[in-house]
Structures are given as C-alpha cells and as structure tokens.
Amino acid sequence: MRAVVYDAPRSFAVTDVPRPVADPGQVVVDVHLAGLCGTDLHLHEGGFFATFPLTPGHESVGVVREVGAGVDGFEPGQRVVVDNASACGRCRECTRGRPLFCKAFLSLGVNAPGGFAESLVSPAHKVYAAGDLADDVAVFAEPLACAVHGMDILQLRPGADVLLVGSGTTGQLLAQLLVHGGAGRVTVAAPTAFKLELAESFGVDRVVQITRDAESTRQTLHELAPDGFDVAVDATGAVSVVDMLPELVAIDGTVFVYGMCDADDRVAWSPYDIFRRQLTVRGSFAQVNCMDRSLALLRSGRVRTAGLITHRFALGEYADALTAISDPTCLKAVVTPAD
Template sequence: MTLRTRQTMHAALITAPHTIEHQEVSIPEVGQDDVLIQVELAGVCGTDAHLLEGHFQAKLPLIPGHEIVGRVVALGRNARGFTEGQRVVLDPDLNCGTCIMCQKGMRHQCLHYEAIGVTRAGGFAEYVVAPSSVVYDASDLDPEVAVFAEPLGCVAWGITRLRPEPGSTALLYGAGGIGLLLMQALLASGVSEIAVVDPQPARLELARKLGAKHVLQATAETGGQLRDLYPHGFDVVTEATGVPRVQQGMIDQAIAGGKILVFGVAPEDARIEVSPYEIFRRDLTVLGSFSLNATIPLALKWMRSGQVRTRELITDTLPLGQLHEAIGQKITARPESIKAIVSPGEVLAGVLK
C-alpha cells in the first residue's frame, strides 16, 4: 500500500506512566512548511526513559522518539531543498524565534519550547512530520550512522560551551552511548589525553579502542588512581552518567583553572554539595549543557570525517513492537547494552490488534 492510499500508520504511544501501547493512528498531516519523513531508524535515549517513567510533565498520550533518520516522502508547498526519497535527519528542538532566549541565540531555551518526541509526536512510528527548517540532508550517510546525529548534536553543544584548549587533558565519567560520543568529540576538539571511568569492563575496552588513553573501572580506589595518573588534576572534567554523587566529586579532579561540564541528566529533585570556596580558590569554571543548539551540522561533520565513530556503539536493533524492552534497558542500565535503536518499519507480530 502506498502512502497516497494509506491513512494510518503503526505507532508506539506512551499512554500513562510505565505504559506503552501499540496503535494504528493517523499519518501526520503535512503543513505548508513541513516535511513528512518515513522513519528508517530511531534511537532510544535516556529522555525516553524519563518520559515513560512520568517525568518532564509530559502531555500524554505521546509518540516518543527524537533521534530520527528517515526518507522524505512528502513536502509542504513552502518546503524547499529536499526531494522525495532523500535521506534526512532532524533537530527535534522547535522554537518561536522571537522570545528573549531565541534573540540571545539560545533557541533551545526558547520560552515557548517544544520538541519532536517530547512535547509532540516523534519517531517511534512509521512516519513523523517536522518543519523543513530543522531537517538536514544525510543522503551520504548510512542510517546506522545518521541516527546518531541528534545525540551527537547534543554533545556538540556541550563542546561548544566547553571550548577545550588544544593539548588539554580530560576525565570522563560514564562510557555508555552518549559518553563514548562525548569522549570522541573531546578528542576531535583538541583534547590530547582522556581518562574514562565506568563500572563495566566491556564499555571500557570499547572506550580504549575509540581513543581513550586510560580506562579505569569504577571502585572505591578510583579517586586515588586518578590522582596518581594526573597529580595536579585534569583540564576538563565531565560526565555522562546523570548520577549526583559522580557530579559532586568532579570538582576534586579538576586542575586549577580547569573546566567542569555537567552533561548527564540528573533527577529533577537531586541536590549535591559543592565547596564554593574551592571554585573560587582554584579559578574553576562550572558549565551546564542542555539539549542541542543548531549543532546538527557539526555532528554531521564529525561523522562524515570519521572523527566520531558510531557503528560500534549499536548493541541492539529492535522492532517497534519491542520499544518497551528497549527503553527498559535504559531504565535498568543493562550492562551489555550501549545503544539501542528501533526500526519502526518492523512491527512485532501480534502486537497490533
């Protein structure tokens, strides 16, 4: 059945906290500035786990999924620069363009912020619609590579905020999917040596293969081991864990004049204790990094050049019908899982009634 004769599509919806339902829903309408995309692959992110658990005040029911690669199947009358069949990726963040934050160039902090897969229908479906202004060509990339454009775009914003000095040293806590992207981006942006800490040996081995100079399994002795390696501390200390106790300890590992990047998503109600005196005395800079900010082009550049490798990160490719299992791996942090992606064109037999 062609799109022209189809009216509905398969989709996975979060209908209540901890509940995913598989339904036939209407194919999204294409506005005059929009692009309709047939989803090839959609990555599973920690944000999807937060949404499933009822965080972020999500308006349900919602089709999640914001890490999307697919092919153009229809264009609105004002959508330019794309052709049917072209492979594309998208920036899920939508903004008004006129509020004070948009005018400051902080469009991801828009006062009227919306996001595909977070506040409006996303990519865990056969089709997704997006304004043409947030769609980018990826025709030269395989879908298994291009599906990382959005998470790597988030990393690119963190790197843009951080601006590491050429030849600097870095410490990274967390070697999951986003951590390994962040590690490679640091190396692509001037960092010469990076140490990676993670509890899982298999992840540390992959970190070493992708460029880490030192890998350390997280134990009670890790802090002392790091000080033995770099007695004066690291120029950059960052994390991709979202674990408050990890974030709390980052200041201790920074060199005087160093930079600390809080990258992982901690629980909204989490609090940590830090010493303002130490930040003052050691001239430390503490930075946050939320989402992405027009940084998809930089992410695509890194992937096209081979500076950031992504294929090795994919450990699970699942049909849409197993989305709950894929997100569950994020919630339970299954050790052997690094990155799960979903193929919405494949629907588990028997799921749709």
C-alpha cells in the same frame, strides 16, 4: 499507522494513530531507525518537560514520504535525518541569542510526536539530507549534535588534561570530540570493559575500569591525577559521580555536567572550595542548531560509530527496548518502526 503513545507517565501502548500529513512548510518522514537514550527513561517517568499524550523518539532517520507546500529541496524517497529541536526565533531568549531556552521550544519526542512511530512530521528546516550516510550512522546525528553543543559550552583549552566518566553512547561521542578538539590527554573511566575497549579504539589516550561503588571510584580517580585534571566531565547522569567532580580537578579547573541527573538530585559541593580554587562549573543541555556540524563530523569519519549499536527492537518491543538501555551490556538500542 502504528506508534508508541503515552497517555501518562509510565503508561503507554503501541497503537494505531492517524498518519501525519504535511502542512505548508513541513515534511513527513517514514522512520527507518530511531535511537533510545537515557532521556527516554526520564520521559517515561514524566520528566524533562514531557507533554502527554506523547509519542517519544528524538533520534530519527528515515525517508521522505510527503512534502508540504512551499518546501524546496526534498522529494519522496529521499533519506534524511530529523533535528528534533526547533525554536520560535521571536521570544526574549531567541532574540538574545539563546534559542535553546526558547519559550516555545518544540522538541519532537518530548513535547510533540516523535520517532517511535512509522511516520513523523517535522518543520522542513529541521530535516537534513543524509543519502550518503547509512541509517546505522545517520541515527547518531542527534546525539552527536548534543555533544557538539557540549563542546561549544566547554570551551576547551588546547592541551587540557581531561577526565570523562562514563562510556555510554554520549560518552563515546563526546570523547571523540575531545580527542579531536584539542585535549592534551583524554582519560575515560567507566565500569564496563567492552565499552572501554571501544573508547580506546576511538582514540582516547587512557581507559580505566572503575566500580559502581562511589568511594572506590573516588580513590581510583584521585590516583589517576594527584594534582587534579584540568577538566572533569560526567557523562553518566549519576549524582554520586557528579558529587565528586570538584575534588578531581586542579586549581582553575572546570567541572562539566554533561549527563542528565534526576531533577531532585542534589550534590554537596563546597562553595568555599569553588571560590578558593577558582573552579568553573558548566552544564550542557541538549542542543539546537548543531545538526549541520554533527553531520559534517559523521561524513568526515573523524567521529566513528561502528560498534555503538548493540540492541535492535521492533516497534512492538518498545517495552523491552526501555529495559535494555539500563542493562550494562547495552550500549545503544534502536527501534525499527517498519518491522
């Protein structure tokens, strides 16, 4: 079968590799659709604990090809989504109820072969039936699961006034959870008009177009809430945005770092300001064990995905897909491995 294979950071080819087989407790899935996100750019550069050689792709939907011994509930031809994240359940972090920080954390598309391939193999307990969801909807199950985990971490107070900076896929999904999760008002600020229009159609209370100039953005966001927001969220991964978040929140407010910055990025926050105004700083890293709630939200229709996919690529066009996700005209790019 064909797959994207990196032998080192920034060095990959679409090549022939052996098709995986299902060992006991595993399921082989033929991938119909696999989504790209900013994490794939970090992996391209060798970041985010990437392990080489690597086939990336952590947002996958497809059909069951083969079921290993001891696996019940799946049969060939069944449409499924794959939760890429697995914890061992036995290490110190797992036994303390922190499986996301498992010492043997397995992440398909990060440190194990993922979905930018014609087929992938997954632990059976991380495969979920999705026959009632179209591929274009089901492919959002993993990024929405990350947003669900983000809401778990945020612990949003009912009625909170929330600013979310960023209107990419992850921002669009998180914004909808904020709207339905008790926020009194949700403001989305971003530079791209069509993405803001989509966020507004999803039910956010206010959208504001900003520039990519840090000082101009800082002034605009200050004017939106002179006394500060209860919560300010970064969904961009831009250090210039994260740097300004504490000054945008009110006394006893929360700064929420949801977008992924580069590992060597630094901000210049005042510890005295955080101390004096009793600010809370939270971060949200990926997800584990949130896929069932993500699928429930997609099935309910409360989280909508229509309009999010803007670019489609065949497997052999993976280089073009990587380029596209940095383009402001791209909201969500997907790869169709079978094409």
